[in-house]
Amino acid sequence: MSQNIIQPDTVFTVTNLTLLLRDVLESTFTNITLEGEISNYRPNSSGHLYFTLKDEGAQISAVMFRGKAMSLQFTPKDGMKVRCTGAISVYPPRGNYQIIISKMEIAGAGNILQLLEERKEKLAAEGLFDQSRKKHLPLFPKKVGIVTSPTGAALRDVLQITRRRNPGIDVIIFPALVQGDAAAQSIARQIMVANYFKMCDVLIVGRGGGSLEDLLPFSEEIVVRAIANSQIPVVSAVGHEIDWAISDYAADVRAPTPSAAAELVVPIQADIRKGVEDCKNELYAQIQQKVQNLKLMIKSFDVNNMEIRFRSIEQPLLLRLENAKESLRQNMNEKIKDTKNRIQQNLNILEGASPKTILARGYSMVRTSDGKIVRSHADVLKNEKIEIIPATGKISAIVESTENTNFWSK
Known part of the structure; x- marks a missing residue:
């Protein structure tokens, strides 16, 4: 039923009118793009997202169901300006309409930069940009791979520079989308293909210049993680010198342009x-x-x-030998002389203590008839026979008397 066939006197029920409006809206606005600011953001525990889109003059309810919300590359927040694609839906029990969103992205460069900064901080916290992960570029690569658009100017520049600098190096092209919704998946897949089959020694990932939105695929998480996990050294070459992408931080080397990347990895033959x-x-x-x-x-x-050199070496050694021999001889003579003196002194001491020496001075030894040495008057008796032994010979005698007299005290 259209407006042209509605009779002026037609009476609608609320339900009939609502269903009519639902048919008109849902059949007319099946795929629209709506830009506005998020308000009253309410994520549901089931994964559905509920919020309001508004601008200066109006607002509309919005919902993004879990299946679509899982593909979001950012976390929606109140006050964030977004661009949504979806279909208008009417909910008759409440008599309101809403947009069911199938795709949502940040609108405006300022919000995109904020998104990129948040994503960069998140990935940096995971250690994907750590210097310890960086690999050195090969000095003499045999095969250089490039992940880029097969029809872009970046590829032509790389091929031209490679041919000029070193025509002996092979360039393997991994064709990928570098712009649009499917670009990130395409880029990441080609990086993984190059690694899985070990197809090159170094990999250039990039594209020519473009707007901030055009370069976004190289800042998607899937691309950044593929670069960080690459076993092949990666050179990130996105846009012009003033452009940047998060892939620059994950790559082993960042080049300002694809041409500069080719000059980095291709040595001049x-x-x-x-x-x-x-x-x-x-x-x-x-x-x-x-x-x-x-x-x-x-x-x-x-x-x-x-002979001269031998003599010059031999003579000092012989002189040292002679000096050592003379010193040893003198030391030995001194030792012998000292030993002889000590022996003579000991001999004199022994000879002085010898009984023969003592007897020779005029002393005699007295013994009884049974051979006992007489040391005291008490050792003999009167009329007892004794022997007196001087230095030479022997004298026999008879004791006439004994006295207890200290001869040495007189």
Whole structure:
């Protein structure tokens, strides 16, 4: 039923009118894009998102169901300006209409920069940008891969620079979408393909310049994680020198442009050849110098020179030997002399203590007839036979008397 066929005297019930309006709205606004500011944001525990879209003059209820909300690359907040795509729906029991959103993105550069900053902080907190993860670029790559649009100017620049600098290097193109909703998935998939099959030594991921929105795929989480997890060293080359993407932080090296990336990873063939030639010449010169030095050394080793050199080494050693022998002889003589003196002194002491020496001074030894030494008058009796032994000979005697007299005190 349309307005043209509604009779002026037609009486509607509330339900009939509401259903009529629902049919008109839902059949007319099936796929619209609506821009506004989020208000009264209410995420549901089931995963559905409920909020209000408003601008200066009006507002509309909005809902994004869980299946679509899972694909969001940002967290909606009150006050955030967004661009939503969806269909108008009418809920008859309440008599209101709303937009059921199938796609939502941030609108406006300011909010995009805020989103990128939040995402960068989140990924940095996970350690994806840590310096310890960075890999060195190969000095002499044989195969260079590039993930970019197969029809873009970036690819043409890389191919041209590679051919000019080193035509011996192969360039493997991993064609990918670099703009639009499917771009992030396409870029990440090609990075993973290059790694899975180990198809190149270094990988350039990038595109030419564009607006901030155009470069967003290179800041998507799926792309950043693919770069961070790549076993192949990655050079991020997105846009012009003033442009940036989060992929710059995850990559091993950031190049200001795709052309600059090609110059970073592709060494100039002529420079390589010159470097090899310089190394060869330097090595040859060093070998020649060493050979010349060896020849001079060998030349100096003839018979006469060898004898002179041997004598010059031998003479100081012989002199040291003679000095050592003389010193040893003198020390031994001194030791022998000291030993002889000590022996003589001990001999004199022993000889002085000998009984023969004592008897020779005029002393005699007295013994009884049974051989006992007489040391006291009490050791003998009157009329007892005794023997007196002087230094020579022996005297027999009979004791006439004994006295207890201290002879030495007189």
